[in-house]
Amino acid sequence: MKLGFIGTGALTAAIVTGLKSQANEPAAIILSPRNADIAAGLVSRFPDVRVAAGNQAVLDRCDTVFLAVRPQVAHAVLADLRFRRDHHVVSLIATLSGKEVAALAAPAERVIKALPMPMVASRQGPTMICPPDPSMAALFGRLGKVIEVKDPAEFDALSVATxxxxxxxxxxxxxxxxxxxxxxxxxxxxxxxxxxxxxxxxxxxxxxxxxxxxxxxxxxxxxxxxxxxxxxxxxxxxxxxxxxxxxxxxxxxxxx
Ligand SMILES: NC(=O)c1ccc[n+]([C@@H]2O[C@H](COP(=O)([O-])OP(=O)(O)OC[C@H]3O[C@@H](n4cnc5c(N)ncnc54)[C@H](OP(=O)(O)O)[C@@H]3O)[C@@H](O)[C@H]2O)c1
The missing domain is CATH 1.10.3730.10 (ProC C-terminal domain-like)
Structure with missing residues (x-):
């Protein structure tokens, strides 16, 4: 499994730290170059974490891509990218609906939303996923409790708790x-x-x-x-x- 991250900020750092702090974590991780300091810190701390030359290079080298930029820049950043049909896209962008992300990530067919909390860094989750997705439930399950919901309205209501x-x-x-x-x-x-x-x-x-x-x-x-x-x-x-x-x-x- 090759995991790519578009946006290397606080949440990406928490997920990478939570995953890579575990022994025998098999996933290879490819980070987008911004933020350079956070990316360099993660590369120096963990094995099999690399920084790509740019956002498109992340997509070209991974099968699962996490979207972790701030909502304000999301449209501009995603509109520039060429997704593949077989990309598994996991949007962490809290205020972008699943439908909006699916349109921006076309022609990718598997697009879900996930809402992990920064506590995933110490594997104390929890993470919400919508719609249910066994491989992402397994991945975030290594970082704490996972709550899967089918209904986007339920996901939005649960988001209020955060x-x-x-x-x-x-x-x-x-x-x-x-x-x-x-x-x-x-x-x-x-x-x-x-x-x-x-x-x-x-x-x-x-x-x-x-x-x-x-x-x-x-x-x-x-x-x-x-x-x-x-x-x-x-x-x-x-x-x-x-x-x-x-x-x-x-x-x-x-x-x-
Ligand atoms: N933090 C949380 O607790 C939390 C929880 C749930 C969901 N989320 C969601 O997760 C997303 C990321 O949150 P965050 O807290 O990690 O934000 P953040 O720390 O601000 O990280 C966002 C990163 O995106 C980078 N970036 C800006 N423009 C970019 C571009 N054109 N291409 C690639 N990367 C770019 C920024 O780099 P620079 O520093 O160089 O500008 C920054 O490192 C947000 O959409 C937020 O809604 C966050």
Missing amino acids: ATFASYFKYLDTLHTWLKDHGVADATARDYVTALFKALASAPDTAPDMDFTHLAQDYATRGGINEQVLRELTAKGLFEAFAENLDGVHRRILGG
């Missing part, structure tokens, strides 16, 4: 700051918050039959301090505001 990371860290930051303001040493507060939320993150896996509503109820002991925080934040409209905010992101992803 807009919540910064707010999640702001939530932890608020807690961390409060602990420090109340006399807890910086490192102690950080360690404790990190360990707590790591353990909470594994709760859905350890209780697979419980949905999130029931997990929230389970942790909100009647009359307890968890119930208090949940009740007060709910009364302030925090969760309603969050849901409205997700609607706004969804509209943006759909181009509205």
Whole structure:
């Protein structure tokens, strides 16, 4: 398998790092020359990673091609390229629809969208794929959890979840700051918050039959301090505001 990347930026670096950090990774990787520093860094760190002379040279030397340029330049970059019918095209460009990519990558017949997260670098995925594709599920499965969906509308809705990371860290930051303001040493507060939320993150896996509503109820002991925080934040409209905010992101992803 020869994997080519058009656009050698943060996400390409994460995928290549995740794949090539594993022993006996058989895929040969061909990178487009931009960004030169990132490409040179990957070539120096890993075996069987090369930089092509240009974008077309990547296509000419690979069977599977990942499109990893920013959406703003995608049309201009792809319009210049000659794809083959047998190219397996995997678009990572979040805001370009599957139909748009298929038109730009014609006559390639196998065109899918994938949405990996930068955590694939440490093989902690997850990656969404649409439509389902066994060979890409196997490849991204080496980098973490894979979620395959048939319906592009489902893919777009799931993409909204990826807009919540910064707010999640702001939530932890608020807690961390409060602990420090109340006399807890910086490192102690950080360690404790990190360990707590790591353990909470594994709760859905350890209780697979419980949905999130029931997990929230389970942790909100009647009359307890968890119930208090949940009740007060709910009364302030925090969760309603969050849901409205997700609607706004969804509209943006759909181009509205
Ligand atoms: N990062 C994420 O967490 C993430 C997650 C999901 C999806 N995505 C999607 O993945 C794509 C890449 O994201 P990214 O974070 O990796 O962006 P990035 O770090 O900005 O990488 C994009 C790369 O494209 C290169 N480039 C610019 N013009 C080019 C051209 N004409 N030909 C070839 N390469 C060119 C840039 O090189 P220069 O540096 O020289 O300009 C840059 O290295 C985006 O479409 C984004 O929507 C990203």
